[in-house]
Amino acid sequence: MNFDDSAEEASFRAAAGSWLSANKFDYRTSRTSENFFDAVRKWQLLKHEGGWGCLHWPKEYGGQDAAPIQTLIFAQEEQAAGMAMLSVANTITIGMAAATIMHCGNSQQKQRHLPRIARGEEVWCQLFSEPAAGSDLAGIKTRAVRDGDDWVINGQKVWTSYAQYSDYGILVARSDPSAAKHKGLTFFLVDMKSPGLEVRPIKQASGGSDFNEVYFDNVRIPDSNRVGEEGDGWRVSLTTLMNERAAVANIFPTDFEQVWNLARETPLNEGMAIEDSAVRSLLADWHVWSRGLKNFGMRLQSDMSQGKVPGPEASICKLMLGAQRQTYLSEALDLMDFGGPALSNSGDAGWHFAYLRVIANRIEGGSDEILRNIIGERVLGLPSEPRVDKNTPFNAIPTAL
């Protein structure tokens, strides 16, 4: 056990740090506008040209063949340099879409997309959830019908983050409605500029529009864009979801530095909030939680650096983040007392935004309830609920009373 860098790791960290400080740029001005994704692409290209992009990928696809631990070190330094948000925004592209192509795609598909993704030329979205299939993802209805060398897609996807900025999407659709639920699915790569494909942003409870509805009206996808066999879409989707859990494991903030500074700067009674015993108790709990997530993430990374595939236990990260973060953010706002409601006070707007945005942390990328099922069944080995729909042809499954 060693939480320090080896000599080799320390020199890698130093090199990463100096490259980052020489190349980082101020993207904050573009944060709320469409050109945020221009910054995401630009940063990906800069990293690629500097030899720091997609570190763990094979060289032939634009990576560096680096050890997973180096990926972790670079991510830590990127965080310290204030540039992590740009890479986090590219998580769906690299951590999910590219990871699935790398794992399940054929060599043509890899050659076509991976080098372009490495250079920041392609942004991807994930076309999985539907209005009637969220947690029950295998219940999707979007149809894929074979027509010559193409597939014709009809249906609707929803909660598709960044679809409005994406060049491509990974899509799972139903190719055989008479097969059992998990067996009639097929996985595709779809060009977001395809005729018949329409993206409609959704206004979120927090006010922004990260995610979208995506409508498919006779959208044609060449069969060469099919990943895996016909009917094998569920297995390919699980590859995406396993990678998603690992990819999002450590991207959400725990806000400890911010609340520490808030307690330092907020007046309470005769002094400052940090002098109050109830506030000190809150800060201590918050820190313990924050360190737990950080240290657990390090253990996951450590496993990966020894070649282990991220398992279902990675679900812990997001499960332990969302609800607790929501509770703590609420307490942070309480610290502001009479002044809590104002958004104009310097520095407070971030707290309000976070308190609204955190709602989604418990839902996006697998709801807390689904994550508990995953941990219960795949980690602890508990039996699943009886499933009335498991072996029934999909088109015979009841959908209402």
Added chain:
Amino acid sequence: MNFQFSEEQELLRSQARKFLEKECSSQVVREVLESDQPFDRDLWSAVAELGWTGVAIPEEFGGLGVGYLELCVIAEELGRALAPVPFSSSIYLAAEALLLGGSSTQKQRWLPKIASGETTGAFAIAEGAGAPAWNRMNTKAETCGDGQFRINGVKTPVLDGLKADIAIVVALENQVPGLYLVDLNQENVTRTLEPSIDESRPHARITFSDALGERLGKPGVATIRQLLDRAAILVAFEQLGGADACLQMAVSYAKERFAFGRAIGSFQAIKHKLADMYAELELARSNCFFGAWALSTDDPELSEAAAVARLSISRAYTNCAKESIQVHGGIGFTWELDAHLYYRRSKLLNVALGSPARWQEYLIQSLEQKEEVAGNHARVA
């Protein structure tokens, strides 16, 4: 960077676990709980024979000098087995106090006997319920020349104090608290059994009436805090083992027990509870790992790491112990089922080295000091 125990350490773990499964069944724990034995002497001899008592004591003082990571592994297994032996008092507290503050004469005199298991220790800090400031402590130390001190006062409860050979006593000399080593086998010490929440680890009330003792190291709170920090990390591993045992017990039961025609673990009400227990425990385990590393390298963040590990595993163990009983239902509230042994032990370890409120305050103080050293606000995370 590597955040796992090594293969050798994992091998030690599996040997320790096998040994304890055989030699420390819950029947062994119950024999101490239900009798007036102070601890299980056969188990204690066997543990000493295996070298566990000396694993982190340097060779020059009769130990094996292997290291703290190995001691953490052993602690986890002892905690899993609820071992009814004075291991924590003798090793994490008495031996550590000597290593921290003892003169070379004191170390030469006592450590080899602790390492061999011949001498057992106790840590006498509490004076009844409450958390008074250090200078309100009633136990006093008064110098009587030649490095000897007269100790007067009553300490209770003292874990493993009933039959321990030596105690590390926290006492005030001129209003300053310090650590004093007192040979308990002297006339001026009287001990009685103190009923306690977990009598598989009996406690004593010890009265010192002009008892002779020696000071360990410099007087002052700093040495006491250092001792508490080091012990907290080792105890955290006992808590980790205990919490893991509770979870495993509950998971096995949820797979076997049927209700409404199916295993109760298939119901989300039970499954989700178990998932939450596991998730909380894994974060706590990660904090314990960081603590183990800080202890093994004497890292500057040791104090912070100790508080983080102790706070998170105390909460996780308490939760796993009580929810494991809940999963078992009525059988969980019987004397016959082992679940209450863990419930008792979890509460004992939760308070025996100081309450969560105490450690929350220690943690914030560590962060404030770190901030002061770094000279800005942004370094605390």
